[in-house]
Amino acid sequence: MSIAGLVREAADRALADAGMTMDDIDAVVIGKAPDMLEGVMMPELWLAEALAAAGKPVFRVHTAGSVGGSTAIVAAQHVMSGVHKRVLTVAFEKQSDGNAMWALSVPVPFGMPVHAGAGGYFAPHVRAYIRRSEAPGYIGAMVAVKDRTNACANPFAHLHEPDWTLEAAMESPMLWDPIRFVETCPSSDGAAALVIAAEDVADSLPGPKAWIRATAMRSEPTMFAGRNQVNPQAGQDCAADLWRKAGIADPRREVDVAEIYVPFSWFEPMWLENLGFAGRNEGWRLVEDGVTDLRGGSLPINPSGGVLSSNPIGASGMIRFGEAAMQVMGTAGEHQVDGARTAVGHAYGGGSQFFAMWVVGAEKP
Amino acid sequence: MSNEAEDVLRIRTPIGVEYAWSAGTRSSAYLNGLLEGKLLGKRCPSCSRVYFPPRNGNCPMCGVLLGDDDVEVGPNGTVTTFCVVNVPFLGQKITPPYVAATILLDGADIGMQHLLQEVDAADVRMGMRVEPVWAPRDNWGPTMENITHFRPSGEPDVDYSDYAGQL
Numbered sequence: 094m095s096i097a098g099l100v101r102e103a104a105d106r107a108l109a110d111a112g113m114t115m116d117d118i119d120a121v122v123i124g125k126a127p128d129m130l131e132g133v134m135m136p137e138l139w140l141a142e143a144l145a146a147a148g149k150p151v152f153r154v155h156t157a158g159s160v161g162g163s164t165a166i167v168a169a170q171h172v173m174s175g176v177h178k179r180v181l182t183v184a185f186e187k188q189s190d191g192n193a194m195w196a197l198s199v200p201v202p203f204g205m206p207v208h209a210g211a212g213g214y215f216a217p218h219v220r221a222y223i224r225r226s227e228a229p230g231y232i233g234a235m236v237a238v239k240d241r242t243n244a245c246a247n248p249f250a251h252l253h254e255p256d257w258t259l260e261a262a263m264e265s266p267m268l269w270d271p272i273r274f275v276e277t278c279p280s281s282d283g284a285a286a287l288v289i290a291a292e293d294v295a296d297s298l299p300g301p302k303a304w305i306r307a308t309a310m311r312s313e314p315t316m317f318a319g320r321n322q323v324n325p326q327a328g329q330d331c332a333a334d335l336w337r338k339a340g341i342a343d344p345r346r347e348v349d350v351a352e353i354y355v356p357f358s359w360f361e362p363m364w365l366e367n368l369g370f371a372g373r374n375e376g377w378r379l380v381e382d383g384v385t386d387l388r389g390g391s392l393p394i395n396p397s398g399g400v401l402s403s404n405p406i407g408a409s410g411m412i413r414f415g416e417a418a419m420q421v422m423g424t425a426g427e428h429q430v431d432g433a434r435t436a437v438g439h440a441y442g443g444g445s446q447f448f449a450m451w452v453v454g455a456e457k458p
Numbered sequence: 459m460s461n462e463a464e465d466v467l468r469i470r471t472p473i474g475v476e477y478a479w480s481a482g483t484r485s486s487a488y489l490n491g492l493l494e495g496k497l498l499g500k501r502c503p504s505c506s507r508v509y510f511p512p513r514n515g516n517c518p519m520c521g522v523l524l525g526d527d528d529v530e531v532g533p534n535g536t537v538t539t540f541c542v543v544n545v546p547f548l549g550q551k552i553t554p555p556y557v558a559a560t561i562l563l564d565g566a567d568i569g570m571q572h573l574l575q576e577v578d579a580a581d582v583r584m585g586m587r588v589e590p591v592w593a594p595r596d597n598w599g600p601t602m603e604n605i606t607h608f609r610p611s612g613e614p615d616v617d618y619s620d621y622a623g624q625l
């Protein structure tokens with residue numbers, strides 16, 4: 094399947110779900126991660142045609158791995174501003190068409206070329222988290238087994254590997270020590286699409302819908318002296334802004350389920366702390382106690398199987414946002430969290446420097 | 459006659475790109491320093507922090523131009539954190555397994571990535587003191603690759619609390 098076909102299929106499914114056709118759409122917002130991942134410069138030129146967007150405004154959003162989330166937020170802002178009533182937003186990545194590992198390891202002229210893909214970049218920060226929090230070494234494997242198991246209930250997940258046990262996961266080879274093979278996301282092809290509509294349009298539509306309660310974005314430089322690379326300030330600020338806008342005082346109690354961007358399993362406890370779901374150095378305890386489990390946990394994290402089971406990078410953030418919406422719409426199928434009324438979608442990108450988040454609810458705010 | 463197995467579903471098309479990088483005044487000083495075997499950083503006039511390399515010429519947090527004076531850092535430093543790379547991939551310059559370390563050079567306020575060798579990966583520690591190993595001078599260019607790698611210096615480890623703010 095071509096990139097155009099992949100994106101068109103996602104768009105057609107989203108439009109059908111909303112009971113709309115392309116004729117109903119006022120504007121299209123497209124996102125993907127760095128063009129080098131596939132070697133296709135300005136895919137929006139190609140995709141404007143594939144999405145039948147002739148005669149409509151088309152926008153491209155670009156914030157590295159968080160782009161799926163920030164693209165959805167830009168689309169939402171077009172509606173919130175009153176400029177458009179119905180916006181189609183689409184994000185994708187087709188990793189099999191390129192070589193993301195290479196694209197993320199290109200030598201830079203001002204330093205020593207030691208990087209080895211995203212894993213090589215993030216592994217030192219994972220090591221720092223383990224040292225700082227004194228987390229047991231098996232926490233990363235616990236998250237991996239949970240997410241790979243959850244993915245088996247999601248027909249759209251890339252990996253369906255039902256047989257992982259904690260023991261087997263601990264035996265998984267170290268790729269970027271301290272990150273094991275099973276604790277690493279796959280290279281995936283995929284696309285996601287959402288239709289974002291104004292309140293009056295949404296009211297007129299039959300069927301379940303997710304109400305956007307709040308959105309937030311923040312960024313910070315990749316490198317600066319004294320940077321907190323385990324618990325970045327931009328992520329803390331983004332989360333605080335999100336909770337304030339959504340009127341959520343205690344996220345741990347008030348949020349029913351969250352889809353957060355976890356490409357390496359240790360980022361689950363790290364982001365639990367960054368988002369304020371857990372205190373400093375306490376995120377791993379929620380994992381260990383089963384709080385983040387799909388069945389029986391009080392705050393299921395990544396019931397879809399998460400980025401750890403499917404990583405079409407540019408789409409991964411939008412998948413988190415869409416999965417959060419599906420949870421509050423009650424349409425998540427086998428990986429539905431019972432009674433989910435409030436859900437969070439989260440994405441991060443670059444060197445943990447771009448953050449995008451939203452809160453969706455079952456009730457109109 | 460058509461045969462599905464022979465249908466063209468995908469073709470491979472390589473792309474190559476070469477860039478000229480305009481270093482700017484601050485990074486030029488750093489690159490010239492490397493030609494002389496010196497590690498030259500620049501200090502932010504606002505927050506006083508020393509950037510090595512002075513990558514963008516300005517302080518990322520204060521948004522002001524870094525000072526003109528060179529600040530010599532290193533040559534020794536401290537491993538703040540690291541990764542053992544066991545993954546082979548296209549275009550890799552170093553054969554795995556190897557240790558990619560974040561090294562805080564003495565006098566710098568930000569760590570940099572470099573190779574750590576002449577030590578078993580299992581013996582590498584956060585807080586380990588290291589020293590640079592330079593390539594033969596005849597092979598030097600305006601690049602950090604003049605230092606082939608770092609190796610343990612034998613100095614005592616640095617306390618975690620002394621570099622925890624760098625993680």
Ligand SMILES: [Zn+2]
Pocket residue numbers: 502503504505506507517518519520521
């Ligand atoms: Zn400064």
